[in-house]
Amino acid sequence: MTLLEVREVTKKFGALVANDKVSFTVDPGTIVGLIGPNGAGKTTLFNCISGLYAISAGRIFFDGTEITGLPSFRIARLGAVRTFQVVRPLKEMTVFDNVLVGAFLQGAGNARARATAEECIRICNLTEYADKPAGDLPIGGKKRLELARALATGPKLLMLDEVMAGLTSTEVKGAMEVIHDIRRKGITLLIVEHIMEAIMPIADKVVVLDGGIKIAEGPPDRIIDDERVISAYLGTKFSRRLQARREESKHA
Amino acid sequence: MNHRALKRKDLFWLALVVLLALMPAVSAVATNTFLMHVLILILLFSAMAQTWNIIGGYGGQTSFGHSVFFGIGAYGAGMAVVTYGLSPWPGIGIGMVAAAAVAVLISYPCFKLSGHYFAIATFAIVEIFHRMFLVWYWVGGALGLDYPVVEQGLKNFMWYDTKTGYYYGALALFVLVFGIVRFLESHRFGYYLRAVREGQETAESLGVNSQAIKLTAMALSAALAAMCGAFFGQYNLRVDPSMVMSLDMSMKFVLVTILGGAGTLAGPLLGAAVLIPLQEYTRALWGGLGGGVDLIVFGVLIIIIVIKQPAGISGMVRDIAKHIERRRAAAKGGTSIDAP
Numbered sequence: 001m002t003l004l005e006v007r008e009v010t011k012k013f014g015a016l017v018a019n020d021k022v023s024f025t026v027d028p029g030t031i032v033g034l035i036g037p038n039g040a041g042k043t044t045l046f047n048c049i050s051g052l053y054a055i056s057a058g059r060i061f062f063d064g065t066e067i068t069g070l071p072s073f074r075i076a077r078l079g080a081v082r083t084f085q086v087v088r089p090l091k092e093m094t095v096f097d098n099v100l101v102g103a104f105l106q107g108a109g110n111a112r113a114r115a116t117a118e119e120c121i122r123i124c125n126l127t128e129y130a131d132k133p134a135g136d137l138p139i140g141g142k143k144r145l146e147l148a149r150a151l152a153t154g155p156k157l158l159m160l161d162e163v164m165a166g167l168t169s170t171e172v173k174g175a176m177e178v179i180h181d182i183r184r185k186g187i188t189l190l191i192v193e194h195i196m197e198a199i200m201p202i203a204d205k206v207v208v209l210d211g212g213i214k215i216a217e218g219p220p221d222r223i224i225d226d227e228r229v230i231s232a233y234l235g236t237k238f239s240r241r242l243q244a245r246r247e248e249s250k251h252a
Numbered sequence: 253m254n255h256r257a258l259k260r261k262d263l264f265w266l267a268l269v270v271l272l273a274l275m276p277a278v279s280a281v282a283t284n285t286f287l288m289h290v291l292i293l294i295l296l297f298s299a300m301a302q303t304w305n306i307i308g309g310y311g312g313q314t315s316f317g318h319s320v321f322f323g324i325g326a327y328g329a330g331m332a333v334v335t336y337g338l339s340p341w342p343g344i345g346i347g348m349v350a351a352a353a354v355a356v357l358i359s360y361p362c363f364k365l366s367g368h369y370f371a372i373a374t375f376a377i378v379e380i381f382h383r384m385f386l387v388w389y390w391v392g393g394a395l396g397l398d399y400p401v402v403e404q405g406l407k408n409f410m411w412y413d414t415k416t417g418y419y420y421g422a423l424a425l426f427v428l429v430f431g432i433v434r435f436l437e438s439h440r441f442g443y444y445l446r447a448v449r450e451g452q453e454t455a456e457s458l459g460v461n462s463q464a465i466k467l468t469a470m471a472l473s474a475a476l477a478a479m480c481g482a483f484f485g486q487y488n489l490r491v492d493p494s495m496v497m498s499l500d501m502s503m504k505f506v507l508v509t510i511l512g513g514a515g516t517l518a519g520p521l522l523g524a525a526v527l528i529p530l531q532e533y534t535r536a537l538w539g540g541l542g543g544g545v546d547l548i549v550f551g552v553l554i555i556i557i558v559i560k561q562p563a564g565i566s567g568m569v570r571d572i573a574k575h576i577e578r579r580r581a582a583a584k585g586g587t588s589i590d591a592p
């Protein structure tokens with residue numbers, strides 16, 4: 001039983017094919033990494049899955065139902081919720097109210113939604129900013145807000161688009177812990193990330209895109225040895241570093 | 253915002269309503285017809301601006317068409333009384349439903365499009381409805397509807413001896429509209445509405461059906477505006493197209509709210525409390541010049557506001573409150589330094 005199935009999805013912008021017959025599946029309870037060079041089509045794929053874009057061809061299934069062509073709010077209501085790489089705070093609303101909007105997806109009740117919002121704000125270390133307008137947050141805070149708001153919806157599948165980009169290495173460690181906690185709650189994750197040190201250790205499976213085409217899919221171990229992935233994205237030096245780290249951890 | 257701050261705010265509103273309810277007990281107020289008239293209009297225009305605030309302030313969709321909904325409500329009550337010899341109440345109900353229906357019909361295609369289609373479409377319906385009502389025999393055409401003398405009281409919503417009846421009617425309208433908005437503001441619908449204003453795609457990504465939210469807000473706003481229009485007709489004892497369905501009237505919905513502070517609960521009241529006395533006193537002074545002067549005054553004030561403080565009077569009040577708080581904090585800091 002898969003939670004998400006992307007079947008031969010194609011997305012064209014005029015002559016540009018941003019996603020070219022991409023297929024993969026996400027099993028419930030797992031973390032799947034989606035990687036690839038800039039412009040590979042990762043964000044476009046998120047936009048297709050979440051219903052922001054109408055796809056040019058292919059089909060998408062989520063939790064046993066076909067979601068191809070559904071409006072994005074329906075897909076979110078089914079439990080597939082995403083964050084935005086280019087952050088989109090609801091600027092004039094407070095950080096708390098931003099997260100509250102997410103929390104209301106779990107029910108209209110005020111008390112419960114407030115409790116959920118408070119918890120998600122705490123998990124994402126935003127408590128000190130809770131009453132500030134979201135537009136005033138520093139960029140790291142806005143990234144955490146994206147995560148808190150999506151998390152508050154109580155999703156089955158959480159799709160994170162570079163939530164760690166631009167964070168300091170301490171912040172990245174913090175974010176990785178948050179992601180671990182989220183997985184422990186039973187939430188499935190699909191994560192776009194350029195920071196390999198962050199995604200490789202936590203992913204159960206990695207899907208690699210290049211020029212809109214899926215060039216590899218498999219456990220992180222195999223991906224870092226894959227010739228095509230090394231030449232298209234990781235680079236020889238970087239791949240050796242990841243391999244060396246793997247050897248170290250084996251011996252330890 | 254924490255719950256204690258919310259409760260404190262509600263106490264302020266409660267105190268205000270009690271104070272307003274006691275006003276006519278002061279005989280100097282009750283016997284001053286001009287003052288009563290101004291107070292009634294402040295309450296009425298606060299309520300009107302608040303209905304606009306639902307879609308225009310919280311929802312961020314600028315409507316120039318609210319005089320159409322206002323007018324439909326006025327005609328609903330007016331026709332019930334003048335044409336059919338009934339009490340205005342069934343007419344008010346029908347007017348509210350009709351206004352909501354017109355609002356949804358206009359908005360449905362516009363909300364699907366982005367950009368300024370909504371503002372332009374609402375602008376256009378004022379002209380269309382105005383002209384239509386001018387030549388529509390059934391609704392009284394250009395002559396409009398003149399109320400006959402009927403029995404005083406709540407059943408006919410009509411009082412001749414004093415303005416006290418209308419005053420309490422306006423206060424009830426004020427409490428109803430502000431109460432509804434206060435409730436929405438702190439519940440899911442209100443949060444969703446603001447979320448759609450701040451970012452429609454973002455709101456949708458969180459499960460918000462933005463189209464349904466905007467349509468509901470628009471329908472509610474129009475129905476309540478119609479109720480205000482019915483009051484206006486009952487109060488003036490007449491209804492005609494230029495009086496209730498003009499662009500002038502539409503602009504007052506917009507300007508009062510923006511001047512006071514769009515998207516805030518207090519904004520419409522603050523805006524009306526400043527603009528209505530100004531309008532009525534300028535009218536009393538330059539009565540012969542007709543309706544033009546007050547709009548010029550409105551316009552100038554709006555220009556000043558937009559340049560000085562885009563958040564309106566409520567934004568100014570907030571700034572002043574912050575300033576005082578900072579002063580107080582600074583003063584406290586000062587004494588602690590002076591202390592041995």
Ligand SMILES: Nc1ncnc2c1ncn2[C@@H]1O[C@H](COP(=O)(O)OP(=O)(O)OP(=O)(O)O)[C@@H](O)[C@H]1O
Pocket residue numbers: 013016018036037038039040041042043044045085
């Ligand atoms: N709305 C759009 N209209 C036209 N072209 C687009 C649009 N969105 C993306 N593209 C193009 O599609 C390709 C894939 O872009 P996308 O943003 O999906 O890449 P990405 O893998 O997310 O890259 P990055 O790692 O830089 O975020 C790029 O060539 C981009 O210019």
Ligand SMILES: [Mg+2]
Pocket residue numbers: 042043044085161
């Ligand atoms: Mg991207």
